[in-house]
Amino acid sequence: MKVTLHSGKTEELEIGHLTVEKLLQSLKISQGEVLVVLDGEIIPEDYVLCNSDEIRIIHVVFGG
Secondary structure (H helix, E strand, O other): OEEEOOOOOEEEOOOOOEEHHHHHHHOOOOHHHEEEEEOOEEOOOOOEEOOOOEEEEEEOOOOO
């Protein structure tokens, strides 16, 4: 799987089948601070990813 991290760095990962939640845990990224995008769509934490997916992890900024 190709993962573009919020830092802009791209990584290739072999994951088999893994949920978004488990992927973020393995990358030590807090779910509450990011959105995960696949094909231009935000995907939920229970979505099952596979090795052919290309996702982008976007850091969400809060404030006002």
